[in-house]
Amino acid sequence: MDKFGKSQPVKRVEDVRFLTGEGRYVDDISPDQALHAYFFRSSVAHGVIASLDVSGAREAEGVHAVLTIDDLEAAGMDISMVSTVLKNRDGSDGAKPLRPMLAKGKVRFVGEPVAVVIADTLVQARDAAELIDLEIDDLPAHMDMSRGGEALHDEAPENLAYDWGLGDEDATRKAFDTAAKTVSLEVGDNRIIVNSLEPRGCYAEWQDGKLHVSNNGQGVWNHKDNLKRVFGLDDDHVRVTNPDTGGGFGMKGMTYPEYFSVAQAARAVGRPVRWMSDRTEAMLSDNGGRDLTSLAELAFDENNRITAYRVSTKCNLGAYNSQFGQPIQATLFSRVLMGVYDVQTTWLQVEGYYTNTVQVDAYRGAGRPEAIYVLERVMDRAARELGIDPWDLRRINFIKPEQFPYMSATGENYDVGEFDRLLTRAAHEADRAGFEARKAADAKNGLLRGQGLCYYIESILGDPSEGAKVEFNEDGTVFIYVGTQSNGQGHETVYAQFLSDQTGIPAELIHVIQGDSDLIKQGGGTGGSRSVTTQSTATLATVAKMTEAFTAFLADEMGVPASEISFDDERFRADGSNMTPTMLEVADLAREKAVTICWCIMNARRCQGAAIPTGRMCPRW
Secondary structure, eight states: OOOSSSSOOOOOTTHHHHHTTOOOBTTTSOOTTOEEEEEEEOSSSSEEEEEEEOHHHHTSTTEEEEEOHHHHHHTTOOOBOOOOOOBOTTSOBOOOOOOBSSOOSEEOSTTOEEEEEEESSHHHHHHHHTTOEEEEEEOOOOOOSSSOSSOSBTTBTTSEEEEEEEEOHHHHHHHHHTOSEEEEEEEEEEEEOOOOSSOOEEEEEEETTEEEEEEOOSOSHHHHHHHHHHHTOOGGGEEEEOOBOSOOTTTTSSOOHHHHHHHHHHHHHTSOEEEEOOHHHHHHHSOBEEEEEEEEEEEEOTTSOEEEEEEEEEEEEESSOOTTHHHIIIIIHHTTTTTTBOOOOEEEEEEEEEOSSOOBOOOTTTTHHHHHHHHHHHHHHHHHHHTOOHHHHHHHHBOOGGGOSEEOTTSOEEOOOOHHHHHHHHHHHTTGGGHHHHHHHHHHTTOOOOOOOOOOOOOOOSOSOOOEEEEEOTTSOEEEEESSOOSSSOHHHHHHHHHHHHHOOOGGGEEEEOSBTTTOOOOOOSOTTOHHHHHHHHHHHHHHHHHHHHHHHHHHHHTSOGGGOEEOSSOEEOTTOOOOOOHHHHHHHHHHTTOOOOOEEETTEEESOOOOTTSOOOTTO
16 A cells, blocks of 8 residues: 655665666676776876887787877877866966876876776786886875975976965954954865775777767766767767766766776777776775865954854865866865855965875765865864853854845855754754763763764755656656766655656656666756755756646646646646546547647756657657
């Protein structure tokens, strides 16, 4: 029996196939006769490539090709990895040195790919890589987040990638000069190795001049755009797919050198090529997360109200700019700089440094958790130094309900918020009043009990627009095409259930289609904590358009004006008509009468054309 009412807990539909070994991960679905790729990587952190001889590897058993950067350039590829660059405080651009897909002239971190071996088996490819002769003239490794040391790039002679600032530095300085009390704290946020359950991998194949790359990413369009750029292909000649993906966490949201090298290898040998990272390789080559140090300072008046906030951050970019590496600890950090507190005088200054380590980029919240961590740590330090309860200090400085909508000092619009009410509820649920008694009881048993408090607010990122398309099939099933990409979050269950709640279509008849650039022409993928929020909004817009189209069709069938027909999330109804059809029944009726009913929502804009009851789809999607 179905549970009564909406918003009831349900079992995740995708878990059955995952738990029974039926998941379709990229290493499970590589084409027949695909060759194997193995990447030969630098074991030196910094040095000049004196010589590189791959002739022995090319002659090894089972080897079809060995590619170096010279081969990629000879093939006419754009060998540069894309990156986002900030503006410095003086208005100039941040550093943008070339990041080649395979090492060119120098190596700059342990794990940097130097060559790729293509062979019949992975063992043969790995064995052949042992025959590569690489001579490197070592250079001093630069590991400090500070100016100076051996330069990694000519474009950044002091290893400073950017010097960025946001806010009013002079006003903030004056507020500190006149403050009744100031508090400061240096907060280190160590580097993270992501370690997704499924390491990165891909396969590539060419057919009639069209490139297909399948990888376990967080969306297909970023990869498609870059493959088009690198190979000089038009939109119709690149397809990217994401099968089941075993964890992303931001790390799989950007492009990596391996995908382009594998694609070129497939073109060069005329056969599909597959690559799957192992765990050691992942630790050497996957983008890291965090890795910054921040000095946070608060200025207070005599009533313990914050009058100004100042943060000075130094962050590690690794050896090169990753795709989104520069903005993470700058513009993204700034989105929630002041958290839930009413402070309009702020200054954030960030310096990004190149070091001889693997790149750093987005990881689980990408800049916003780091900002809140720094802020809440210094709030706790302030409470201790001011001699005030940390809960009360937060209450004093909350943005008040009557201040909404509220524009933060960094330009974020907060529409609503009852921060004190939530904190009071948290205190009740945690039985804060009984904490001291529990602490004393533990102390008698030689145990220590503490209490931590962090008030988090999120700012979702990525493309704020999203698309949704719904297709009614002749067998009674329904497809919903989405632009986001599940990495294990349960999107197949969430999106089907949400569409079911809005339309009355049984959730078990709804199938979620994702991760194919040929089926879904645009979307934002998964990243920036955006997926459910933006995708559900797009689905609501699509349902509204579906309802409008079905209502217009039903006016003749029900014999009443369209304006008198209503939909109650399950059935269409109208006074004076005995018909109360469901959406599935209306779709069947339209199909029987060969009536075309079209709609779609693309990029949050409505398009007059989409799902056609015969099961064919609008070509404009």
